[in-house]
Amino acid sequence: MRQKSGTPSEQLSVIGRRKFINTAALAGLTVGVAACNDKSAGPAAAPAASTAARVANAGSEVGKYEVAPGQLDDYYSFSSGGHSGDVRIYGLPSGRLFKSIPVFNMDCLVGWGITNESKKIIGTKPDGSPKYRTGDTHHVHPSYKDGTYDGKYIFVNDKIHGRIARIRMDTMETDKITELPLVQGFHGIFPDKRDPVDAAINHTTRVFCGGEFSIPLVNDGKNMEATKDYRSVFSCVDAESMEVRWQVVIDGNCDLVASSYDGKLACSNQYNTENGARYEDMMSAEMDSCIFFNVARIEAAVKAGKFKTYGSSKVPVVDGSKAGNADPKTALTCYVPVSKNPHGVNASPDGKYYACSGKLSPTATLIEHALVLKWFDGELKDAREAVVAEPEIGLGPLHTAFDGRGNAYTTLFLDSQIVKWNVEAAIKSYKGDKTAKPVVDRIDVMYQPGHGFTSMGETKNADGKYFLSDNKFSKDRFLPVGPLHPETAQLIDISGDKMKLVADHSVYSEPHDSIIIPRNLIRTRQVYDINEFPNAVKDAKECRVERKGKKVTVYLTSQAPTFGLREWTVKRGDEVTIILTNLDKVEDLTHGFAIPKYDINFIVNPQETKSVTFIADKPGVYWCYCTNFCHALHLEMRSRMLVEA
Ligand code: K7E
Ligand code: CUA
Ligand code: CA
Numbered sequence: 001m002r003q004k005s006g007t008p009s010e011q012l013s014v015i016g017r018r019k020f021i022n023t024a025a026l027a028g029l030t031v032g033v034a035a036c037n038d039k040s041a042g043p044a045a046a047p048a049a050s051t052a053a054r055v056a057n058a059g060s061e062v063g064k065y066e067v068a069p070g071q072l073d074d075y076y077s078f079s080s081g082g083h084s085g086d087v088r089i090y091g092l093p094s095g096r097l098f099k100s101i102p103v104f105n106m107d108c109l110v111g112w113g114i115t116n117e118s119k120k121i122i123g124t125k126p127d128g129s130p131k132y133r134t135g136d137t138h139h140v141h142p143s144y145k146d147g148t149y150d151g152k153y154i155f156v157n158d159k160i161h162g163r164i165a166r167i168r169m170d171t172m173e174t175d176k177i178t179e180l181p182l183v184q185g186f187h188g189i190f191p192d193k194r195d196p197v198d199a200a201i202n203h204t205t206r207v208f209c210g211g212e213f214s215i216p217l218v219n220d221g222k223n224m225e226a227t228k229d230y231r232s233v234f235s236c237v238d239a240e241s242m243e244v245r246w247q248v249v250i251d252g253n254c255d256l257v258a259s260s261y262d263g264k265l266a267c268s269n270q271y272n273t274e275n276g277a278r279y280e281d282m283m284s285a286e287m288d289s290c291i292f293f294n295v296a297r298i299e300a301a302v303k304a305g306k307f308k309t310y311g312s313s314k315v316p317v318v319d320g321s322k323a324g325n326a327d328p329k330t331a332l333t334c335y336v337p338v339s340k341n342p343h344g345v346n347a348s349p350d351g352k353y354y355a356c357s358g359k360l361s362p363t364a365t366l367i368e369h370a371l372v373l374k375w376f377d378g379e380l381k382d383a384r385e386a387v388v389a390e391p392e393i394g395l396g397p398l399h400t401a402f403d404g405r406g407n408a409y410t411t412l413f414l415d416s417q418i419v420k421w422n423v424e425a426a427i428k429s430y431k432g433d434k435t436a437k438p439v440v441d442r443i444d445v446m447y448q449p450g451h452g453f454t455s456m457g458e459t460k461n462a463d464g465k466y467f468l469s470d471n472k473f474s475k476d477r478f479l480p481v482g483p484l485h486p487e488t489a490q491l492i493d494i495s496g497d498k499m500k501l502v503a504d505h506s507v508y509s510e511p512h513d514s515i516i517i518p519r520n521l522i523r524t525r526q527v528y529d530i531n532e533f534p535n536a537v538k539d540a541k542e543c544r545v546e547r548k549g550k551k552v553t554v555y556l557t558s559q560a561p562t563f564g565l566r567e568w569t570v571k572r573g574d575e576v577t578i579i580l581t582n583l584d585k586v587e588d589l590t591h592g593f594a595i596p597k598y599d600i601n602f603i604v605n606p607q608e609t610k611s612v613t614f615i616a617d618k619p620g621v622y623w624c625y626c627t628n629f630c631h632a633l634h635l636e637m638r639s640r641m642l643v644e645a
Contacts, residue, residue: 074092084509087100087137087154092516111612136160137157141154141189153239155207170525172524186211189207192266209237210268232254235315248318258354264296271342293332297331338358339361355367357400366427394414397412401467406424408422411450414448416446420494442499447488450511451511467492471488473485537557547574550574555579563580563638563639579610582608594627595624
């Protein structure tokens with residue numbers, strides 16, 4: 001959805017510019033987007049006001065959302081970085097960037113992809129280099145307990161290589177990465193919130209993963225032309241072991257994923273039920289689906305041995321196709337028809353509904369959880385009867401968030417708006433009540449929003465305070481910085497009847513999904529426990545060089561402003577492993593370690609141990625130095641590596 005236009009936007013009026021952006025965003029879509037005739041609905045549906053008027057909307061209260069020097073933010077926001085492959089942590093309402101957590105990317109700030117420990121998590125090629133150096137993070141979702149966040153893990157997907165990563169929330173570091181078999185283009189991800197069978201398990205033990213691109217399940221270069229036989233799978237990963245528990249082969253694709261509050265269902269919107277390999281084909285059907293997975297039945301089928309495996313993968317794969325699940329009473333999957341090419345599916349905090357955004361249809365489709373369960377019980381004639389509302393909300397709806405007061409907020413990509421609609425009014429209107437007006441407010445955003453999310457909106461404790469709109473275009477909102485613009489994250493106060501735009505935050509390209517969590521739910525550690533590292537060098541006196549044939553291990557410590565060895569000697573051609581423990585215990589006292597010409601650069605946090613391995617192939621003197629400012633004598637903090645010819 002990125003179609004940068006390069007327009008000389010200064011010459012256009014604000015309204016003209018908005019029109020232009022809409023045109024640009026539509027260019028290339030060969031099918032028409034159905035017109036939305038709901039433009040007059042809602043008190044704020046008037047044409048776009050001027051920028052000045054919009055800023056005045058927040059009025060003199062803007063200062064209310066500032067975080068003064070020395071003050072702390074009320075919320076954390078965890079945001080996927082998109083094709084930068086990382087996850088970022090921001091403070092809200094300030095919008096200050098605190099950290100970029102390397103996940104699927106390489107990061108020389110901390111040495112991600114450089115240290116042995118990080119390479120072990122990423123996975124390596126036979127030569128020891130990282131298996132992949134790129135990633136595309138789209139969706140970040142933490143683990144749950146009792147329907148709210150437990151502060152343990154964040155799960156994030158890599159769309160490119162079909163990987164799922166887990167971030168520990170105590171250290172905010174990636175600790176596991178799993179590559180899903182049979183998957184290309186892994187898009188939606190969502191943890192479960194409780195077990196479907198065991199009531200005592202009221203926390204996350206599974207993570208659901210939606211495969212987006214259909215491929216030959218045995219993808220070995222044969223049968224590449226038989227595109228109708230390509231398949232997508234839905235995967236379940238164990239939240240603790242991070243191993244793939246089971247997969248479901250389905251008709252059509254998965255896009256985004258949601259999970260129910262009672263643990264019984266997971267679901268995914270499908271935009272390509274046509275199983276098309278060309279985009280015209282993917283848009284040919286008038287209706288697509290939201291597919292529901294009956295978790296307990298799938299696991300019973302796996303247990304009963306009703307599965308297959310494909311290629312070299314040992315993961316059990318059950319049949320979730322329509323043909324294989326015709327009888328609702330035994331079905332593993334339920335395909336609820338929704339309007340054309342939907343995008344995004346979000347569960348409401350009361351656990352009752354799922355909202356699918358129309359994307360190519362100007363509607364949102366509301367599906368009732370209890371009715372889907374009824375379908376699985378054989379008590380609903382047609383899965384479509386699980387739909388309880390389908391309000392017209394505007395053009396290009398993508399993602400929906402909730403405020404916990406019965407309202408939904410959907411991003412409108414083409415309209416560059418956030419639309420607020422009332423769930424109960426939408427249901428009444430769908431039943432035929434002409435007086436019910438689903439749309440209650442609209443606000444312009446700058447420009448073309450992707451995801452929008454509310455504070456705690458994906459938990460039963462949605463607090464209805466903030467909505468953040470992650471926009472795909474920023475155009476004129478910031479000082480120009482060359483062809484690649486920043487994106488905008490716009491903060492909207494949703495605590496009142498009317499949405500209020502209160503801040504424009506610039507963000508590095510290209511955020512997708514985020515979550516907003518109050519600061520009291522996050523408990524981090526500032527200093528590691530040295531005993532967690534089996535290879536720790538616990539005393540500066542233990543610093544030494546050990547040789548076994550051509551393998552040399554250098555045991556090193558750091559303690560401001562010195563390393564445990566002033567110099568050490570190795571021979572050309574040696575395989576050198578450096579193990580470095582930071583003995584400093586003081587919070588915030590991180591050291592770095594870089595070796596010129598050897599492409600080594602990483603940090604050690606207080607009481608942490610890391611290691612690197614390389615071939616000493618260049619004779620000479622190399623000053624290994626501390627890269628991270630730590631002490632008045634930081635520049636003097638060095639050690640000499642002597643490589644004998
Ligand atoms: Cu809409 Cu990958 Cu969540 Cu991006 S997806 S916006
Ligand atoms: Cu240690 Cu700078
Ligand atoms: Ca379609």
